[in-house]
Amino acid sequence: MNDNGVSEKEIFAFLDETKARDTTYERVLSAMCTHPHKIAVKAHMQFIESNLGDFGLFPGTHDLELEVMRMMGDLMNGPSVHGYVTTGGTESNIQALRAMRNICNIRNPNVIIPESAHFSFDKIADMLEIEIRKAALDSEFKVNMDSMKSLVDEHTIGLVGIAGSTEFGQIDPIKEMSELAVEKGIFLHVDAAFGGFVIPFLKNPPAFDFALEGVTSIGIDPHKMGLSTIPSGGLLFRDLKHLHHLQTHTPYLTVDTQYSLTGTRSGATVAGTYAVMKHLGNDGYRRIVDQCMELTDMVVAGAREIGIEPLIEPVMNVVALDVPDADLVRKRLREEFGWQVSITRTPRALRLVLMPHLTTENIELFLHDLKFVCNL
Ligand code: PLP
Numbered sequence: 001m002n003d004n005g006v007s008e009k010e011i012f013a014f015l016d017e018t019k020a021r022d023t024t025y026e027r028v029l030s031a032m033c034t035h036p037h038k039i040a041v042k043a044h045m046q047f048i049e050s051n052l053g054d055f056g057l058f059p060g061t062h063d064l065e066l067e068v069m070r071m072m073g074d075l076m077n078g079p080s081v082h083g084y085v086t087t088g089g090t091e092s093n094i095q096a097l098r099a100m101r102n103i104c105n106i107r108n109p110n111v112i113i114p115e116s117a118h119f120s121f122d123k124i125a126d127m128l129e130i131e132i133r134k135a136a137l138d139s140e141f142k143v144n145m146d147s148m149k150s151l152v153d154e155h156t157i158g159l160v161g162i163a164g165s166t167e168f169g170q171i172d173p174i175k176e177m178s179e180l181a182v183e184k185g186i187f188l189h190v191d192a193a194f195g196g197f198v199i200p201f202l203k204n205p206p207a208f209d210f211a212l213e214g215v216t217s218i219g220i221d222p223h224k225m226g227l228s229t230i231p232s233g234g235l236l237f238r239d240l241k242h243l244h245h246l247q248t249h250t251p252y253l254t255v256d257t258q259y260s261l262t263g264t265r266s267g268a269t270v271a272g273t274y275a276v277m278k279h280l281g282n283d284g285y286r287r288i289v290d291q292c293m294e295l296t297d298m299v300v301a302g303a304r305e306i307g308i309e310p311l312i313e314p315v316m317n318v319v320a321l322d323v324p325d326a327d328l329v330r331k332r333l334r335e336e337f338g339w340q341v342s343i344t345r346t347p348r349a350l351r352l353v354l355m356p357h358l359t360t361e362n363i364e365l366f367l368h369d370l371k372f373v374c375n376l
Contacts, residue, residue: 023340025357029366030342032166032194034355036272037227043268043275044229050267052085056254061267064274071277072234075200076192076218078210082240084260085222085270086233089193090120091261092219095235095246096189097124097158099217102245103187104157112151113160114143114172118191121160131155140312141168145176152180158187158216163208164195167344167351168311169318171195175207178214187216193233196220198316201282201289210238217242222273225317227280227288227356232269288356292317295354295363302367306376311349320349329373337369 025035036044047061055062065085073081086092101109110131113121117134125132136147148159159181161172174190181188190208192199197220199205209218218236222228237243246259280288296317300310303321311320323329326348333339342351354363 025355026359026362027338027366028340029352029354029358030340031355032224032353033230034224034227034357036223036229037276037279039279040228040272040276044272045268047268047271050271051264052267052270053258053260053262053264054250054253054255058267061270064267065270068234068270068274068277069236071274072196072220073210073236076196076209076220076236078218078236078238081210081236081238082243083217083234083236084243085265085273086219086235086260087231087262087265088223088233089118089191089219089221090123090233092193092221092233092235093118093120093160093189093191094124094127095261096217096219096237096242097121097130097160098128099237099242099245100158100187100189101128101130103241106155106157108155109157110151110153110155111158111160112148112156114148114162114165116141116143116165116167116170116172117160117162118166118193130157141165141170143172143177145173145180148177149180152184152186156184156186158189160189160191161208162195163190163192163199164316164318166194167318168320169194169314169316169353170312171199171206171208171315174209174215175212178212181214181216188214189217189219190215191219193219193221194224194318195316196234197222197225197227197285198289198292201286202293202316210236222276223269225285225289225292225355226273226276228276229269229272231266232273234273289317292354292356292358295358295360298360298363299352299354299367302363303370306367306371306374308370308374308376311344311347317354319352319354320344321352322347323350323370323374326350329370332373333369336373339366339369 222232
């Protein structure tokens with residue numbers, strides 16, 4: 001660190017230059033985050049010093065968190081859920097499986113996840129001493145229930161279903177998974193980090209949430225399609241005992257226990273999430289999801305016009321396009337036109353996420369460049 005302080009003017013001149021090197025979102029078709037809503041940013045700044053790690057000092061923010069939980073529970077058909085605002089999908093997944101493990105307290109526990117699950121489950125396998133078993137997918141990239149059933153044994157403590165998979169935007173057969181979980185008396189965590197703020201606003205949404213008896217926990221991220229500030233996730237449990245099994249004693253704080261993974265924890269993202277959820281309401285989110293789905297339809301129709309098919313009919317605003325040599329197409333789109341797209345693992349297809357920062361003009365330009373790059 002420098003010995004003498006640097007003036008605010010100099011610092012901001014440097015920060016402006018530095019930020020100018022970051023990617024702006026208008027050509028980003030690979031991200032699941034977007035510009036936060038301006039009301040979320042305003043509320044976030046108002047609560048910038050609030051620390052929910054010691055929520056006895058911040059009873060106002062703590063009440064906001066309870067209200068955020070209530071609103072998210074409502075969205076997920078859970079009238080009385082228990083949970084907290086996490087740092088995102090990774091923490092929600094870690095904590096959901098940690099709660100399962102602590103409640104079951106058996107030797108060599110395993111959890112069955114779909115092959116399409118987010119890489120946060122690989123971190124969990126490493127950290128929590130839970131064996132993570134991966135079930136095969138069907139031709140639509142949903143988990144194959146026969147494969148999932150075949151992996152269940154007497155050490156299985158839970159299942160994970162994905163409602164909005166990272167690569168394909170696909171929804172697993174959560175209803176069948178719920179039945180299996182009830183039959184076996186095991187837990188079912190639904191990772192709706194992306195889909196939680198999308199699926200309820202689709203035209204004919206499948207059941208995927210607490211309306212299904214076997215669903216014991218859900219992760220849903222406000223910092224993705226919820227348009228809140230980063231880092232904000234939501235972990236919801238049907239049953240309070242899950243939260244109890246995450247508790248740690250905190251002897252020198254104003255509260256006796258804490259159930260979050262992190263110690264110090266932002267109250268600002270809670271305020272941001274509260275503000276944007278209240279401000280948009282179901283109607284506002286429905287409008288945003290409608291717009292994203294219109295862009296999704298536009299990409300698919302435009303791709304088909306130039307002879308490129310999606311791997312599956314998109315379920316939500318994530319599309320995997322079956323282009324020849326997807327890695328090369330991705331490279332050329334980035335290097336020649338500045339588009340950021342990503343690639344699915346198996347098979348290798350061009351993955352696009354149609355987030356609220358995109359416009360029809362962007363998509364027209366993108367389709368034009370895609371046609372050029374694919375020599376069609
Ligand atoms: N789960 C799913 C389905 C995701 O798509 C993601 C991220 O894209 C995560 C979990 C991890 O979320 P985060 O990066 O907020 O920790």
